[in-house]
Amino acid sequence: MDQYPPETEKQPLIGAVPPRPMLAPEVHPQPRSPASQQYPPQYGQGPFGNINARQTNTTVVVSQQPTSVVYQQDVPAWVGSDLIIYFSIFTMLCCGLLPGIVALMLAWEARSKKDIGRIEEAKSWSLAAILCNILATLLGVAAIVTVSVYYGTLSVVYYNN
Structure with missing residues (x-):
């Protein structure tokens, strides 16, 4: 019966290094006379002699990760809020299309700056959106009053004539 996959001779890889055989450390027990041997063996002594006799150099490296300090800023409630966006939509629908669109874009940018953590930039974009909304609202109200009075x-x- 044929085996699948067929057995082939294993060829060594070019440039491959053969694995090293693992060698166990050699242990040479010291002969002892029964009179010199204490029972029970003292700490550090065993059937193979004093295990503390061999000295090793050990280097211990202790590394500490740098700590990160996070400062949390107090963000005013009006910065990048949805109320500015709602005000911009009201301005766009009721007081003027063009200034409302500009105010909406400014409010949207303020909210995106707040979301990524740029609070100072979000404050300036929010102030610009609020000012644009206020000016557009005042101009819209003035236009409505003027048209109504006219x-x-x-x-x-x-009707009097």
Whole structure:
């Protein structure tokens, strides 16, 4: 019966180093006379002699990982908040499309800066969005009042004649 996979002669790899055989350390027991042997053996002594007689040089390296200090900043509630985004949407729909879109983009950028931890940049983007929203709202209200007063006076003049 044939074996699968077929056995082939194992060829040594080119450049491969043959493994070293593991050698056990040689232990030479010291002959003792029964009179010199104490029972029970004292610490450090055994049937093979004083095990502390062999000295070894040991180097111990202790390394300490650097500690990281995390500073948590107090972030004001208005920085990068959703209220600025809602205010921008209100401004865009009710007071003017163009300034509302600009304010919405500024508010969106402020929130993304806050999310990545750049608090100072988020404050400046939030302030810019709030100022743009306030100016657009004031201009929108002024435009609505102006148009209302204008058409109100026209209707009074038209109906009185």
